[in-house]
Amino acid sequence: xxxxxxxGGRLLEAKAKGKTSSAIKKLMNLKPKTAHLIRKDQELEVAxxxxxxxxxLLVKPGERIPVxxxxxxxxxxxxxxx
Numbered sequence: 001x002x003x004x005x006x007x008g009g010r011l012l013e014a015k016a017k018g019k020t021s022s023a024i025k026k027l028m029n030l031k032p033k034t035a036h037l038i039r040k041d042q043e044l045e046v047a048x049x050x051x052x053x054x055x056x057l058l059v060k061p062g063e064r065i066p067v068x069x070x071x072x073x074x075x076x077x078x079x080x081x082x
Contacts, residue, residue: 035066 035051036058037044043058048066051057056072059065 030064032064032066036060 032048034045035048037046037051038056038058051067057066057069
């Protein structure tokens with residue numbers, strides 16, 4: 001009885017770890033691959049890995065935010081719709 005309970009617990013633990021790993025992989029796939037970088041008044045599309053500290057990015061409506069940062073300005077027409 002004790003052995004059965006022990007192995008049953010291990011089975012539940014393995015199942016929970018598998019679900020957690022799957023959820024983390026799905027979250028990683030949500031990360032955008034590119035960002036719109038503003039440099040010298042031009043918009044460039046670059047890989048997220050190329051973004052550096054102090055770069056200015058443009059996030060278009062409906063896009064995911066590619067990196068952590070500070071909002072410098074927003075379109076006033078869009079901010080009131082939230």
